[in-house]
Amino acid sequence: MSPTTPLIKTFTIDGKPVSATEDETILDVARQNGIDIPTLCNLEGLTPTGQCRLCMVEIGGTNRMVPSCVAKPDEGMEIVTDSERLLKYRRMIVELLFSERNHICAVCVTNGHCELQAMAQRLGVDHIRYGYLHPRFRLDGSHPRYEVDHNRCILCGRCVRVCDEIEGAHTRDLRNRGIKTLVITDFDGRWGESATCTNCGKCVHVCPTGALAEKGKSVAEMAKQRHFLPYLVMRRKGLKK
Amino acid sequence: MTNEELIALAAQEAEDAKKYRYCLDICTGTGCMSSCSDAIATAIEAEVRERGLQNEIKVKQVGCMGLCASGPILSVQPLGLLYREMTPEEGVAVLVSLLDEKPQVEKRIDTLQPFFSRQERNVLENTGVIDPERVNDYIAVGGYTALIKAITEMTSAEVVQEVLHSGLRGRGGAGYPTGLKWSTVAKVPGELKYVVCNADEGDPGAFMDRSVLESDPHRVLEGMAIAAFAVGASQGYVYVRAEYPLAIKRVKSAIKAAEKMGLIGQAICGTPFNFRVEVRLGAGAFVCGEETALLNSIEGNRGMPRLRPPYPAQSGLFGKPTLVNNVETFANIPGIINNGGAWFARIGTEKSKGTKVFALTGKITNTGLIEVPMGITLREIIYDIGGGIPNGRKFKAVQTGGPSGGCIPAEHLDTPVDYESLKNLGSMMGSGGMVVIDDSSNMIDMARFFMEFSMEESCGKCAPCRVGTVQLYNLLGKFQAGIATEEDLTTLEELCDLMRNTSLCGLGQAAPNPILSTLRYFRHEYLEKIQPSVAAPPEEAL
Numbered sequence: 162m163s164p165t166t167p168l169i170k171t172f173t174i175d176g177k178p179v180s181a182t183e184d185e186t187i188l189d190v191a192r193q194n195g196i197d198i199p200t201l202c203n204l205e206g207l208t209p210t211g212q213c214r215l216c217m218v219e220i221g222g223t224n225r226m227v228p229s230c231v232a233k234p235d236e237g238m239e240i241v242t243d244s245e246r247l248l249k250y251r252r253m254i255v256e257l258l259f260s261e262r263n264h265i266c267a268v269c270v271t272n273g274h275c276e277l278q279a280m281a282q283r284l285g286v287d288h289i290r291y292g293y294l295h296p297r298f299r300l301d302g303s304h305p306r307y308e309v310d311h312n313r314c315i316l317c318g319r320c321v322r323v324c325d326e327i328e329g330a331h332t333r334d335l336r337n338r339g340i341k342t343l344v345i346t347d348f349d350g351r352w353g354e355s356a357t358c359t360n361c362g363k364c365v366h367v368c369p370t371g372a373l374a375e376k377g378k379s380v381a382e383m384a385k386q387r388h389f390l391p392y393l394v395m396r397r398k399g400l401k402k
Numbered sequence: 403m404t405n406e407e408l409i410a411l412a413a414q415e416a417e418d419a420k421k422y423r424y425c426l427d428i429c430t431g432t433g434c435m436s437s438c439s440d441a442i443a444t445a446i447e448a449e450v451r452e453r454g455l456q457n458e459i460k461v462k463q464v465g466c467m468g469l470c471a472s473g474p475i476l477s478v479q480p481l482g483l484l485y486r487e488m489t490p491e492e493g494v495a496v497l498v499s500l501l502d503e504k505p506q507v508e509k510r511i512d513t514l515q516p517f518f519s520r521q522e523r524n525v526l527e528n529t530g531v532i533d534p535e536r537v538n539d540y541i542a543v544g545g546y547t548a549l550i551k552a553i554t555e556m557t558s559a560e561v562v563q564e565v566l567h568s569g570l571r572g573r574g575g576a577g578y579p580t581g582l583k584w585s586t587v588a589k590v591p592g593e594l595k596y597v598v599c600n601a602d603e604g605d606p607g608a609f610m611d612r613s614v615l616e617s618d619p620h621r622v623l624e625g626m627a628i629a630a631f632a633v634g635a636s637q638g639y640v641y642v643r644a645e646y647p648l649a650i651k652r653v654k655s656a657i658k659a660a661e662k663m664g665l666i667g668q669a670i671c672g673t674p675f676n677f678r679v680e681v682r683l684g685a686g687a688f689v690c691g692e693e694t695a696l697l698n699s700i701e702g703n704r705g706m707p708r709l710r711p712p713y714p715a716q717s718g719l720f721g722k723p724t725l726v727n728n729v730e731t732f733a734n735i736p737g738i739i740n741n742g743g744a745w746f747a748r749i750g751t752e753k754s755k756g757t758k759v760f761a762l763t764g765k766i767t768n769t770g771l772i773e774v775p776m777g778i779t780l781r782e783i784i785y786d787i788g789g790g791i792p793n794g795r796k797f798k799a800v801q802t803g804g805p806s807g808g809c810i811p812a813e814h815l816d817t818p819v820d821y822e823s824l825k826n827l828g829s830m831m832g833s834g835g836m837v838v839i840d841d842s843s844n845m846i847d848m849a850r851f852f853m854e855f856s857m858e859e860s861c862g863k864c865a866p867c868r869v870g871t872v873q874l875y876n877l878l879g880k881f882q883a884g885i886a887t888e889e890d891l892t893t894l895e896e897l898c899d900l901m902r903n904t905s906l907c908g909l910g911q912a913a914p915n916p917i918l919s920t921l922r923y924f925r926h927e928y929l930e931k932i933q934p935s936v937a938a939p940p941e942e943a944l
Binding site: 337 | 687857858860862865868873904
């Protein structure tokens with residue numbers, strides 16, 4: 162096949178015939194066709210990592226499930242984005258996230274603007290079956306404008322990615338593993354003393370929960386602005402051409 | 403080095419060996435070293451020097467002889483005698499008895515017992531025979547002939563074909579056909595490709611790869627070089643966990659020695675084939691045994707798994723096509739090239755060919771390292787080779803596959819050991835750890851032990867594994883304490899199902915296996931721990 166003719170694949174999503182180029186993921190195509198697959202770690206403009214596992218879809222005729230934000234479709238595939246099994250798994254994952262750290266909406270700065278909260282509402286999660294783990298993490302309020310509360314973090318990795326990929330500072334990364342995983346600033350220093358942070362605030366605005374917030378905001382006041390991201394990415398792609 | 407030079411060197415070595423009356427081999431694998439086997443070697447050497455017998459008696463430090471339960475082991479060649487539980491004084495006493503022409507009878511190991519006679523040693527053929535720190539020893543037993551044969555007499559496609567014919571499957575546990583993997587990497591276009599040896603063995607109770615690297619490191623290097631030739635790679639990495647200092651030391655010295663000999667490096671054997679090998683150390687994360695996390699770690703990134711596809715064969719280390727195989731897989735290669743794929747495939751079952759190395763541990767008489775033909779039954783391994791359960795206890799289950807595997811109860815002891823049979827039983831082949839459990843153990847404790855392991859080793863990337871393992875661990879704690887409810891059992895099973903289907907990598911997907919397999923065979927133990935139905939069970943009883 163000559164590389165100049167892009168390969169177009171046709172397949173179905175929830176019975177609807179759709180097509181995709183070689184670069185497009187199942188999620189891309191679903192969104193183009195008005196099919197809303199729930200996502201949490203994914204954010205347009207950032208490299209998808211497929212780690213929240215909420216966007217998993219079924220491949221018809223098999224028992225297999227794939228994360229739609231990264232999986233590319235094959236010709237003739239029958240994708241199911243909504244089934245009883247998927248809903249059950251998605252609910253369980255959200256419940257697990259709620260049980261992991263302290264997600265008490267009523268006292269949270271992002272109450273009403275939180276993607277985890279919205280996801281729970283969307284999936285009809287009204288109670289948590291699992292024991293609350295509630296580890297205690299120290300807040301870092303050393304930055305003059307922002308603060309980080311790890312107790313509300315869901316480890317989606319958006320802040321890490323935006324800082325690395327968009328801002329180019331790579332101030333944030335992870336330490337520890339498993340349930341003790343923690344987003345850190347530089348080599349686990351205080352945010353306010355970071356030598357690499359450019360104070361751009363992108364991490365705060367891509368954070369889906371109240372883990373990263375502007376200082377001085379009270380309950381439910383921390384709305385996040387994310388439209389800068391696709392815009393920036395678009396401009397940069399344009400420049401490259 | 404050419405083939406002729408290699409043969410000449412091997413002949414020279416054989417000639418040298420002849421001039422000794424006796425050769426005393428002392429195991430210096432990690433197990434025997436921890437019982438100070440190096441001191442035995444030193445003591446015997448000193449005695450030999452004192453008596454001026456350096457030209458008659460050779461003292462050699464070799465790798466693992468297998469019967470670790472009886473270590474430190476001293477072997478006397480060419481008599482073929484083995485002595486168990488040696489001390490420096492006793493080692494010297496054996497030497498003295500040899501010089502008196504009356505080899506000591508006391509502490510002799512019966513070498514005709516099933517532990518030795520039922521094994522089929524292929525990967526382990528040189529372990530316990532050669533000095534792992536001397537490349538000449540490996541060459542003397544025919545080492546590196548397979549590499550030279552491959553690069554001078556065969557095309558890379560023929561090498562891949564031979565491996566395909568052998569039916570060899572990945573010895574790391576999943577059992578992916580090795581030849582298929584090789585042919586995939588070979589077909590992916592690319593100037594730069596990598597070969598990676600996964601020596602990040604981390605299952606509790608497993609020490610196969612460690613022993614192979616410690617006892618016969620050149621064999622693994624040779625296998626890697628052949629693989630590199632077959633797939634068109636020029637750079638290799640051995641990823642060893644830092645917890646294996648002796649293995650690291652021996653691999654490093656093996657690389658140096660092989661480079662000096664011109665057996666790896668630039669223009670090997672006068673051909674255009676180049677292959678360099680470097681060692682990379684793991685920093686103690688179990689998940690780095692997962693191939694994509696391993697690649698991340700080699701690149702210097704956090705050891706977290708990547709999404710597959712793309713598979714490493716397409717886009718692996720630094721985005722280049724990469725072949726990742728386990729230590730034992732590579733160690734099987736020289737035999738296949740020298741003797742042919744058909745020779746390898748003569749042993750084993752229809753779908754699982756060759757031999758497999760197992761580390762026998764737990765409640766078993768003959769703790770140690772064994773290699774058996776595929777298709778042997780678990781009963782033969784445990785009762786014949788392993789010598790059964792000590793202390794008059796009864797066999798309860800055997801755990802294979804580590805934290806990703808499961809328990810197999812007594813009623814399935816006659817199952818042949820192969821990839822499919824073990825999988826059908828809800829366990830897996832795994833890398834080869836076999837932990838025998840007797841009737842004094844509780845299966846919930848066992849499941850919780852492995853869940854604790856998975857919980858601590860979860861990398862934290864995906865939610866089902868990160869939080870699921872903790873929740874499962876806590877639920878099992880309720881069962882242990884006898885305060886579980888019917889609902890807890892349902893939650894337990896649901897969470898296992900979730901993790902299995904939605905976790906990102908193999909670690910999370912397989913982590914529920916110890917619970918699922920114990921639920922399958924020992925469900926009554928769980929049911930016994932459920933509180934009789936009470937109106938409102940105490941919520942916060944934990």
